[in-house]
Amino acid sequence: MKIATWNVNSLKVRLPHVLDWLATSQADVLCLQETKMEDKVFPYAELEAAGYRAAHNGQKTYNGVAILARGVLDDVRWDIPAFADEQKRVIAATVNGVRIVCAYMPNGQAVGSDKYEYKLRWLAALAGFLREELQRCPQLVLLGDYNIAPEDRDVHDPAAWKDQILCSEPERAAFRQFVGLGLADAFRLFDQPEKTYSWWDYRQMGFRLNRGLRIDHILLSAPLAAACRACVIDKAPRKLERPSDHAPVLATLEV
DNA sequence: ATGGCGTAACCCTTACGA
Numbered sequence: 001m002k003i004a005t006w007n008v009n010s011l012k013v014r015l016p017h018v019l020d021w022l023a024t025s026q027a028d029v030l031c032l033q034e035t036k037m038e039d040k041v042f043p044y045a046e047l048e049a050a051g052y053r054a055a056h057n058g059q060k061t062y063n064g065v066a067i068l069a070r071g072v073l074d075d076v077r078w079d080i081p082a083f084a085d086e087q088k089r090v091i092a093a094t095v096n097g098v099r100i101v102c103a104y105m106p107n108g109q110a111v112g113s114d115k116y117e118y119k120l121r122w123l124a125a126l127a128g129f130l131r132e133e134l135q136r137c138p139q140l141v142l143l144g145d146y147n148i149a150p151e152d153r154d155v156h157d158p159a160a161w162k163d164q165i166l167c168s169e170p171e172r173a174a175f176r177q178f179v180g181l182g183l184a185d186a187f188r189l190f191d192q193p194e195k196t197y198s199w200w201d202y203r204q205m206g207f208r209l210n211r212g213l214r215i216d217h218i219l220l221s222a223p224l225a226a227a228c229r230a231c232v233i234d235k236a237p238r239k240l241e242r243p244s245d246h247a248p249v250l251a252t253l254e255v
Numbered sequence: 256a257t258g259g260c261g262t263a264a265c266c267c268t269t270a271c272g273a
Contacts, residue, residue, distance in 0.1 A: 009261075060264085107273060
């Protein structure tokens with residue numbers, strides 16, 4: 001079973017890239033973030049034609065998350081229960097016995113800002129939700145755009161980013177809280193090339209100069225970590241015309 | 256301190272992202 005995550009920065013713009021990537025990657029599950037569309041315009045028919053069913057939690061202009069799957073999506077849940085939030089950032093479903101939790105975690109804008117406080121509250125609420133989901137579903141994967149670079153080696157210039165948004169210690173502590181729930185960073189289960197990132201700024205030739213951050217992650221519960229055979233970041237779509245600023249992350253599980 | 260680039264919308268100026 002191949003499971004992937006990709007922040008597409010508008011599914012309307014990126015649908016051709018998504019369809020191409022599904023065909024080449026042969027992913028069984030693809031979680032999307034920043035669809036930036038309402039449910040009523042979600043491209044269910046185009047995805048169905050490509051062999052994928054979908055569950056979407058969307059809104060106009062901002063946010064929006066979806067799970068695409070070759071199989072049936074069971075027990076779909078939207079948002080974080082017991083956390084009042086206008087922003088559509090979470091969707092969960094069970095596919096082939098695996099609980100998929102797809103998240104677009106808040107950006108936070110700047111350390112100390114209102115959006116930063118919202119980010120930390122949001123991350124704490126998600127951790128509470130996951131604790132419950134893990135009790136129900138031992139085979140669980142939390143994947144998406146975390147907007148957190150967990151360690152300095154996930155940052156092209158750690159000195160410049162030190163204590164900045166995406167890299168601050170409270171954000172990294174929130175990431176470690178997910179790990180503390182029993183989740184493992186799939187990417188770090190394997191030897192990886194140095195300076196591998198999942199996001200590059202559109203500006204100032206960020207991608208060509210590999211000025212990136214690794215902020216998109218796949219976290220696996222213990223049974224799935226034991227079944228994980230590979231995890232890679234695919235830079236190919238970032239090289240296309242009109243790319244998303246994020247690259248997809250793909251994990252291969254023997255389940 | 257700002258803008259750089261890309262996307263969307265109350266669409267040609269502004270908000271937001273990371």
